[in-house]
Amino acid sequence: MAGDLLLRDKAPNVEANTTVGCIRFHDYLGDSWGILFSDPRDFTPLCTTELGRTAKLAPESAKRNVKMIALSIDSVEDHLAWSKDINAYNGEEPTEKLPFRIIGNKNRDPAIQLGMLDPAEKDKKGMPVTARVVFIFGPDKKLKLSILYPATTGRNFDEILRVIICLQLTAEKRVATPVDWKNGDSVMVLPTIPEEEAK
Template sequence: MTLRLGDTAPNFEQQSSEGKIHFYDYLGDSWGVLFSHPADFTPVCTTELGLTAKLKDEFAKRNVKVLALSVDDVDSHERWIEDINETQGTSVNFPILADSDRKVSDLYGMIHPNANDTLTVRSVFVIDPAKKVRL
């Protein structure tokens, strides 16, 4: 599925590091940033999620909720969060979706057709309070 600016962001339910996420309920009337990373425990992804956690106050000032995603499972995410917190001097304060069934990845086109089909490519979606894709 190809999402374009102005399209309605697909709703979903998926397990995460913080339990089951009902996407629209999670966002409520907030803006949302949904982003994917290729795999847990990779150096670049670790610093990206660490920096995102450090920006919590900036996101909160702008009424933005963050949600990360990879095809790794919840157990991997939970171990990785401990690693991020320790190595990045922060506390991951947003859920990481466990998309091992690729349900959300497929909805949002996060698996590149010419790349490894078991990893999500780096993707970012900015979603407004009306659930429209803005970036």
């Protein structure tokens, strides 16, 4: 089921309960870019490292007008308890407050609407768990990038940040970024742009 959303598809306007109250996804994004990422389960060591890194990247994301939001299959109450672990992992006060929300997904509805369930991975009750997905949405609520990782592989958040910078640049300027591009490197003018305009 994961990967049902295709590039340039509009995000479903999911209604969900989160660690900071209920949201409608489009309203939550507003005019911002958005990174939505899912984790298979709360309290697992690998997922905790990822959400810890997400918390550390919050200032960079805010600087770039990017809202981050996570989704995991457990309840909001579990997410709040897990937030303490995430903060403790980061060497901070173990509070329930994180710089992003986590969507409650116990009944799987948000994950189903977003196409984030992994049909092969199941919990003890035989219910499918969420895959390790990254979706990046533009301010138009359309999908700009998706990456699907297996449950055993942690994400590369440096790459996710690099891609956000690239997507924002190429949304504003009619350019493309070459292989291994990093912020500040040279870019390419799109071949569809007339030569005079390219100059």
